Amino acid sequence: MTTNQLYNSYKEQMNRIADVKYSSALLQWDQETYLPAKAAAIRGQQIATLSELAHQFFTDEKLGNVLTELKLRDDLSEDEKRNVELTLEDYTKNKKYSSDFVRKMSEQVNKTFHSWIEARKKDSFSIFENDLDALVQLKRQETEILGYEKHRYNALLNEFEKGCTVDLLDKTFTGLLPSLKELLDRITSKEQVDNSFLKQHYPKADQWNWGMHLIKELNFDFEAGRQDISEHPFTINFSSTDVRITTRVDENNFSNMTWSCIHETGHAVYEQGLPESQYGLPLGEAASLSIHESQSRLWENNVGRSMTFWKYYFPRLQLYFPKQLGAIQLENFYKGINKVEPSLIRTEADELTYHFHVFIRYELEKNLISGAINTKDIPSFWNEQYKRYLGVSAASDKQGCLQDIHWSHGSFGYFPTYSLGSFYAAQIFSFAKKQLPGLEQELQNGNSLNLLNWLRENIHRHGRKFTSEELCRMITGKPLDIKDFMDYLLQKYTMIYNL
Amino acid sequence: MTTNQLYNSYKEQMNRIADVKYSSALLQWDQETYLPAKAAAIRGQQIATLSELAHQFFTDEKLGNVLTELKLRDDLSEDEKRNVELTLEDYTKNKKYSSDFVRKMSEQVNKTFHSWIEARKKDSFSIFENDLDALVQLKRQETEILGYEKHRYNALLNEFEKGCTVDLLDKTFTGLLPSLKELLDRITSKEQVDNSFLKQHYPKADQWNWGMHLIKELNFDFEAGRQDISEHPFTINFSSTDVRITTRVDENNFSNMTWSCIHETGHAVYEQGLPESQYGLPLGEAASLSIHESQSRLWENNVGRSMTFWKYYFPRLQLYFPKQLGAIQLENFYKGINKVEPSLIRTEADELTYHFHVFIRYELEKNLISGAINTKDIPSFWNEQYKRYLGVSAASDKQGCLQDIHWSHGSFGYFPTYSLGSFYAAQIFSFAKKQLPGLEQELQNGNSLNLLNWLRENIHRHGRKFTSEELCRMITGKPLDIKDFMDYLLQKYTMIYNL
Numbered sequence: 001m002t003t004n005q006l007y008n009s010y011k012e013q014m015n016r017i018a019d020v021k022y023s024s025a026l027l028q029w030d031q032e033t034y035l036p037a038k039a040a041a042i043r044g045q046q047i048a049t050l051s052e053l054a055h056q057f058f059t060d061e062k063l064g065n066v067l068t069e070l071k072l073r074d075d076l077s078e079d080e081k082r083n084v085e086l087t088l089e090d091y092t093k094n095k096k097y098s099s100d101f102v103r104k105m106s107e108q109v110n111k112t113f114h115s116w117i118e119a120r121k122k123d124s125f126s127i128f129e130n131d132l133d134a135l136v137q138l139k140r141q142e143t144e145i146l147g148y149e150k151h152r153y154n155a156l157l158n159e160f161e162k163g164c165t166v167d168l169l170d171k172t173f174t175g176l177l178p179s180l181k182e183l184l185d186r187i188t189s190k191e192q193v194d195n196s197f198l199k200q201h202y203p204k205a206d207q208w209n210w211g212m213h214l215i216k217e218l219n220f221d222f223e224a225g226r227q228d229i230s231e232h233p234f235t236i237n238f239s240s241t242d243v244r245i246t247t248r249v250d251e252n253n254f255s256n257m258t259w260s261c262i263h264e265t266g267h268a269v270y271e272q273g274l275p276e277s278q279y280g281l282p283l284g285e286a287a288s289l290s291i292h293e294s295q296s297r298l299w300e301n302n303v304g305r306s307m308t309f310w311k312y313y314f315p316r317l318q319l320y321f322p323k324q325l326g327a328i329q330l331e332n333f334y335k336g337i338n339k340v341e342p343s344l345i346r347t348e349a350d351e352l353t354y355h356f357h358v359f360i361r362y363e364l365e366k367n368l369i370s371g372a373i374n375t376k377d378i379p380s381f382w383n384e385q386y387k388r389y390l391g392v393s394a395a396s397d398k399q400g401c402l403q404d405i406h407w408s409h410g411s412f413g414y415f416p417t418y419s420l421g422s423f424y425a426a427q428i429f430s431f432a433k434k435q436l437p438g439l440e441q442e443l444q445n446g447n448s449l450n451l452l453n454w455l456r457e458n459i460h461r462h463g464r465k466f467t468s469e470e471l472c473r474m475i476t477g478k479p480l481d482i483k484d485f486m487d488y489l490l491q492k493y494t495m496i497y498n499l
Numbered sequence: 500m501t502t503n504q505l506y507n508s509y510k511e512q513m514n515r516i517a518d519v520k521y522s523s524a525l526l527q528w529d530q531e532t533y534l535p536a537k538a539a540a541i542r543g544q545q546i547a548t549l550s551e552l553a554h555q556f557f558t559d560e561k562l563g564n565v566l567t568e569l570k571l572r573d574d575l576s577e578d579e580k581r582n583v584e585l586t587l588e589d590y591t592k593n594k595k596y597s598s599d600f601v602r603k604m605s606e607q608v609n610k611t612f613h614s615w616i617e618a619r620k621k622d623s624f625s626i627f628e629n630d631l632d633a634l635v636q637l638k639r640q641e642t643e644i645l646g647y648e649k650h651r652y653n654a655l656l657n658e659f660e661k662g663c664t665v666d667l668l669d670k671t672f673t674g675l676l677p678s679l680k681e682l683l684d685r686i687t688s689k690e691q692v693d694n695s696f697l698k699q700h701y702p703k704a705d706q707w708n709w710g711m712h713l714i715k716e717l718n719f720d721f722e723a724g725r726q727d728i729s730e731h732p733f734t735i736n737f738s739s740t741d742v743r744i745t746t747r748v749d750e751n752n753f754s755n756m757t758w759s760c761i762h763e764t765g766h767a768v769y770e771q772g773l774p775e776s777q778y779g780l781p782l783g784e785a786a787s788l789s790i791h792e793s794q795s796r797l798w799e800n801n802v803g804r805s806m807t808f809w810k811y812y813f814p815r816l817q818l819y820f821p822k823q824l825g826a827i828q829l830e831n832f833y834k835g836i837n838k839v840e841p842s843l844i845r846t847e848a849d850e851l852t853y854h855f856h857v858f859i860r861y862e863l864e865k866n867l868i869s870g871a872i873n874t875k876d877i878p879s880f881w882n883e884q885y886k887r888y889l890g891v892s893a894a895s896d897k898q899g900c901l902q903d904i905h906w907s908h909g910s911f912g913y914f915p916t917y918s919l920g921s922f923y924a925a926q927i928f929s930f931a932k933k934q935l936p937g938l939e940q941e942l943q944n945g946n947s948l949n950l951l952n953w954l955r956e957n958i959h960r961h962g963r964k965f966t967s968e969e970l971c972r973m974i975t976g977k978p979l980d981i982k983d984f985m986d987y988l989l990q991k992y993t994m995i996y997n998l
Contacts, residue, residue: 019548023522030525038723039741042778046737049518053552224537238545242538279541 018280024050086282116408133375156413195336235267266299273460283463293421426485517779523549585781615907632874655912694835734766765798772959782962792920
């Protein structure tokens with residue numbers, strides 16, 4: 001076969017896998033948005049069947065043979081070569097799992113997820129404990145299957161963020177936490193800001209209209225996606241021409257919907273900016289979870305919680321909610337939406353204390369996977385750490401170690417990518433401002449298209465071609481550096497809290 | 500293997516096929532309701548991949564072997580035996596198609612569908628002609644593959660309605676048409692009824708609320724289904740616990756949404772009444788297209804256009820539309836919604852003239868497949884027949900032979916099931932009234948649950964266990980008989996038109 005024929009056969013196989021994978025994703029989207037109650041069990045089965053098929057196709061020897069053969073060819077284009085390399089990596093990793101292990105894991109995840117639901121309902125970790133422990137043991141087995149250097153947890157971190165290690169995270173957090181703590185203490189000693197106006201009654205329909213308006217303003221392409229309502233906001237894609245975001249509306253809390261809309265739009269414009277021609281191939285996928293999160297957080301925080309942004313949008317927002325916000329000053333609105341306050345729930349945390357939430361989960365997972373602590377110790381470990389870092393105590397497990405869905409899905413090693421996302425966002429945005437001298441003024445005029453195009457050019461169009469680290473170096477000229485993030489926080493809170 | 504093990508292996512394989520088939524159905528539902536414009540092409544590809552997989556699994560030798568082996572076992576229950584028989588029939592039929600032919604057909608259908616869209620846009624049959632002709636030739640090939648007795652068209656009829664033949668349809672229509680024509684002439688000679696009040700402005704949101712109310716009243720289970728908006732109303736299911744209907748709202752025509760809601764609910768409660776335990780197996784599927792249609796039409800017409808029904812619902816409807824209907828008398832409403840008038844568009848036809856529309860299509864298809872007329876003759880044949888039977892002439896192809904989607908999908912032999920549905924509906928409903936002496940009174944009190952339960956007991960719960968003909972005999976004690984249908988029309992129109 002000519003290289004061209006061989007590459008086409010590879011592409012065809014990958015396209016078929018993508019079709020099945022994205023079909024399964026649509027079933028999941030539907031499950032979270034529109035599925036009738038009685039269909040839950042059968043839907044679970046349908047998703048499992050498609051996932052199994054996708055796995056089966058992706059571990060097919062035929063694909064392996066084509067990949068091995070393509071690897072030997074020297075007349076592939078640079079992009080083609082990269083696709084083949086990355087696919088071969090994925091393929092080799094997938095082949096390590098026996099189908100027996102895959103089935104066991106999938107069954108245990110299913111059981112653990114239902115225990116978590118039940119445990120939350122009854123507000124009791126003990127209902128979750130046994131299934132969670134069985135899952136932790138399987139994840140420990142998985143680290144053996146995958147292999148690792150130095151720390152067992154590295155194998156799992158690497159699943160969500162290629163190249164991410166305990167060493168790197170320990171170094172990053174060790175560098176960051178004392179500065180964060182110091183900043184937090186300085187803020188706490190100052191006069192606190194008032195954000196009570198965010199907790200008034202904001203009618204659902206008005207919030208929805210405002211959110212849709214905002215999304216459109218932020219260049220979400222409604223011809224290549226849509227927004228719906230779900231219990232927890234998320235972004236999911238079935239191609240770069242079909243990217244769906246969801247949101248939720250809390251009538252008594254304005255923050256909930258607005259920043260979830262901006263956050264998910266950040267994820268979505270990344271997916272919409274991936275090259276359509278690379279459908280089903282690595283170069284048609286996002287670079288990594290942390291880069292994905294950097295896009296959502298750049299829009300949500302660096303843009304969407306900035307004075308520049310609200311100078312333009314606050315008068316417009318007031319037109320949607322004249323009764324609630326008509327009498328509020330822009331400056332007080334800005335301060336209110338940036339209020340810092342140690343709290344129990346990660347998803348509601350401010351930009352500063354957020355990273356303590358992540359750090360606590362990271363420490364817990366690291367010790368759980370290494371075996372240094374046991375599953376039964378989670379609640380006490382959790383509560384101690386929250387007391388220590390944030391000075392708060394959860395009244396119950398639901399407000400504590402049962403709050404996140406991740407472990408019930410077997411996603412150990414995921415949380416750190418949230419913090420990395422914030423750090424990358426600050427570094428990238430700081431560099432974007434240097435490269436786009438008119439940016440501040442544009443944002444102040446409600447024009448964010450140039451910023452999006454810059455992100456498209458520097459990040460989105462590359463797909464998975466580069467790792468997070470490579471992208472970061474290419475764009476900013478240096479590896480991940482928390483200095484930009486700290487500078488960003490310092491500048492913001494100095495102004496808000498008169499530090 | 501024990502029979503039990505063998506039957507479980509059969510069930511497992513069928514479940515997997517159903518999972519893939521229903522996933523594909525969800526992709527289609529989404530395509531008609533929520534798909535963003537730019538995703539059309541990739542969605543087509545995703546659906547094609549799933550359809551191909553379902554076909555591949557269903558023609559897998561492994562399934563054939565299990566079926567052949569099961570057929571020899573004598574310790575299956577009656578239902579299990581029937582499942583195996585029906586699946587083996589389906590399997591044997593599917594195996595007749597070469598994958599080459601399946602691909603050719605699927606490609607030609609795709610091309611023809613797009614030509615039809617284009618032809619409608621430009622209002623010109625000639626744009627459709629070549630692709631349609633290629634499709635007709637493939638359908639003729641298909642009749643050779645499937646085999647047939649007497650008439651080539653029988654092979655295609657049998658695909659949509661097992662056992663249906665040209666002989667049967669000729670006999671049925673020959674018996675019916677003169678009486679219909681005579682009735683139509685008598686009606687035309689009388690004073691015509693006024694239905695102009697249906698063409699006022701009925702706001703979208705009010706129509707939606709009214710439609711949702713009506714659906715709930717008719718026992719559609721919203722925990723096992725939902726309603727959405729699409730361009731053309733349809734019912735689709737992904738299990739008996741997830742049945743979705745769609746409707747459309749025409750603000751200037753009240754009829755459009757209300758009776759489409761009732762019609763699709765008729766289909767939906769059938770699907771919701773199929774046994775959940777038979778998911779993926781023949782006994783979990785509807786008996787036939789004509790029986791399916793009998794359920795939608797029984798609710799839409801025999802119930803939903805009856806005086807009994809509106810005695811209860813008209814005062815309630817007036818509360819939704821006081822401005823439009825407040826001054827209309829029940830009797831005039833009833834007459835208006837049953838107005839008979841020869842027209843060009845099948846989907847808007849009344850209960851009487853509707854069957855001329857079907858008959859014309861039937862005659863056309865029969866002659867097209869036998870070769871008695873050529874594809875290029877369709878417009879002239881069409882127009883002659885409409886003139887002859889209904890006395891109307893289409894100003895353009897769009898109002899004429901381009902109006903229905905069916906041929907562009909390759910669905911030749913489908914139309915007759917619509918008429919059969921009406922005939923079965925009349926026969927079944929007439930018998931239901933005999934068996935449920937309180938029925939009229941119940942319906943007049945807005946209570947249709949007993950009727951639904953009777954249909955569940957006599958039809959729904961059996962799935963595909965019996966053919967249309969068998970079901971009809973079991974329920975009414977006789978085969979299909981158009982007398983009930985004619986009696987129903989005579990009685991209705993005698994009252995409305997003072998015949």
